[in-house]
Amino acid sequence: MEGEYALSRSGRLIVTIAIDPRWSRSTYGVSDSTMFAVPSRGLLNSALEPLPRTGIDPKDHTTARRGCGMVSVGFIGLGNMGGPMANHLLDAGHDLTVYDLDPDARTALADAGAEVGERPADVAAKSEVTFLSLPTPDAVRAVVLGDDGVASGIESGSVLVDTTTSTPGTTEDVAEELAERDVTVLGAPVSGGVSGAQDATLTTMVGGDRATYDACLELFSAYADDPYHVGDSPGDGNVVKLLNNYLSFLGMVGASEAVALGERAGLDPNTMVDIFSRSTGRNAAVEDKFPNQIIPGHYDLGFSLALMHKDIKLFSRFADESDAPVLLGDTVSNMIGYAKADLGGEADMSEVYKFMQRWIEPDDD
Template identity: 35%
Template sequence: MANVGYIGLGLMGAPMARNLMKAGHKLIVHNRSQAIVEELVKEGASSADSPKAVAEQSDFVFTNLPDSPDVEKVTLGADGIREGAHEGLIFIDNSTIKPETARLIAEELEKVGIQSLDAPVSGGDIGAKAGTLTIMVGGNPTTYETALPLLQAMGKNITYIGESGAGQIAKAANQVIVAGTMVAMAEALVLAQKSGVDPARVVEAISRGAAQCWALDNKPQKLFKRDLAPGFKASMQAKDLKIVVDTARTFNTSLPLTAVSHQLFEAMVAMGNGHLDNSAVVTVLEALANTTVQTDTELS
């Protein structure tokens, strides 16, 4: 078993860290908010007062942070992971960030002997708690093989994509489909509602045909009950889509559907609803159509 550091204990990071501890690893944690640190310490983890201190005590250090500047600061900034470098240390980033930032961090950490993997995840808080996440990995293939047992403690579908940054490209592709699916589902529900047809019965019918998808399987009943608590926050979806749009610009690629999805999620954030689940993008479509999606029918 290894000494494993985890930095960033939010909606996804905390359950992922717990699964590493359940797998028998010694866990060292650091987080801006101390409440979750205290919870994990009670469960058997130890805490460190800086990313540097986490690195000094760890064989592997994971991060799960909101955006590219956060990961860059924690890895390369003052009292960062780079300053805690030692032989054999492996850095693994579960955040969703720009591919070029992932490559930059990998290059800088390699200068002090730290090997890096970009390993963004998909599956929401449900997958994080259950240890069934999809994990997309970029970096050195030998480093990937070394880290694989730890990734298997957190995920079920783990795929090596390619060199540094490749995991983040895969995550960008994932977010294109996730966001587009959430918007498409929202439009379908609003269309049914405005047409005077029970949206729940429409969902029951189409989710058994070619339209079947994860969103239809997991989100409509919550939306009908106005349970909009986040499994994945809309503000994070908007942030991820900005990464996708910026990456597409870098590679001179046109993504018109994603551009529209990005604007709808940005509108949701502007409406003050960025803290809600990404499926709550339906509220933007409801506002545009002057309606509210609702039903008295329970989905089977």
Template identity: 35%
Template sequence: MTERIGFIGLGLMGAPMALNLLRAGHRLAVYARRETALAPLREAGAEVCASPAALAGAVDVVFTIVSDTEDVEQVLLGPDGVIEGARPGTVVIDMSTISASATRAIAARLAEREVAMLDAPVSGGDVGAREGRLSIMVGGDPEVFARVRPLLEVLGTNIVHIGEHGAGQVCKACNQVVVGGTIAAVAEALLLARASGVDAARVREALLGGFAASRVLELHGQRMLDGDYRPGFKARLHRKDMRLVEERAREQGLELPLAAQVAAHLDTLLAADGGELDSAAILSALERMQQGAG
């Protein structure tokens, strides 16, 4: 069966993901609040809908990727939300990064209307979104996952069903601990190299050939060397994700010192009006800290 697809959330990540679905030959309906976000999809052949409810009434599968938990709740459950237009059997795939607990509650509300939900947050940044190489972490019913997997394969190359509702969001929280900690580690390494009078670019080149190699060192390390902090993933959104990590840790009675330090670095960056920069700009926050200490 050919699925009719709807897509809500056409930002830095969502727009290229929606375009990839169109290029793969799928019929696509879209909704966004800003005309500037809609224009490229309209020009590419997508149908534009007036509300999430109208979109849901026209499709079989609804993708959402918006900023935070409250945005997902509004789009799915609010006035003119997806829940008001979706028919029984519709599948909602939320690819936002939000609270695992809220995800479970949203899934339960949708299930009352016989609408299935998967939480499927992603990692890979805007480059992965454009190239269809995202890592997708999925929570929800395995049979629903199997039904929509061909659609997910248009968007990503590493697609893993983690477990029940909310498990995808827990996995994304774990991802952000690793990514945030690695960005901070790369920033500290390059800071140390420069302070020692050593060529930081050559340090990065050497590290890429050893056990310290990582995608973060490769991509974000180059951003740091170039001072190019145009957003692939905005620092304010990374800080939001670390808040979700902190909330999940508290719920489990855990202390995560590394995650707390990453959050503190991001707070320093945001306090310097760096929220719209890429989170690789943590290096600039560390540099300011050193200047202050000096």
């Protein structure tokens, strides 16, 4: 028999028991007078294990579970990704405190029912689990470790979940700093784009303490269809995210070059993309981006060439720090850099195709 634990907004422990994987699950509210012990600060400050009726102190048990069920949540960074993710956490019934530099983003969440913090430290002080969704690794360091940052407000026993596309080293450094305050850090970047954030269909790849990950699944499930625990180091999720981005960008650049070359040979792009999506050349670019964005001329994936270039540079930085040559990675990085210089950083990443069309078109002479 397996059990999962979370805390309701009223402070009651929710125990989900799966007796047999073929049976449905039943959920019970259990008070602290029964066979389960309920810690004083949610499930975040002490150990929790099913206890015999003798009432043993849970702190005597060696296996700790930090729980992130129905708890107070903070969210810092309310952009194209963070805004929808924060809204989903609010819709799931969590008490939410938010912060962003953009007053319009703060107002939108306040109108939806969230409390607005005055600064990152204020958000962290009011939250048992604080989420970050920031543009760069440097922004993560500033928001967490800078003046009025998360580190100056977060309480012992809390959890920090960083969903930023960052470097493994940044996440590891932040985790090391906050460990001194008894704060657990999960590196939990996401994939699925703006549409995935809006539809709560993201994939999240999480690195860090497995027990904390297990207890926080309810939070991840508010915005992600597919949560994965990928390793016990907080930076492991960032490794998988950077590798995923590399494969995505490689597919985008490769598909753009192939379709542009086919057009130069006089072939219909719709027919080519349909064939590619049903054949061994299929990838996300030909299955989704070309038929839904590029061929109709929308070019609106909600992810700029500047961000695309930033992320491929983070991949290259990780490869360099790993002392691993990545020849294709360097080529893809250069092509994205050329496209950004040609079209401007604000252009949508799908407009790489426009650049490729001009790159390989026949010379007029």
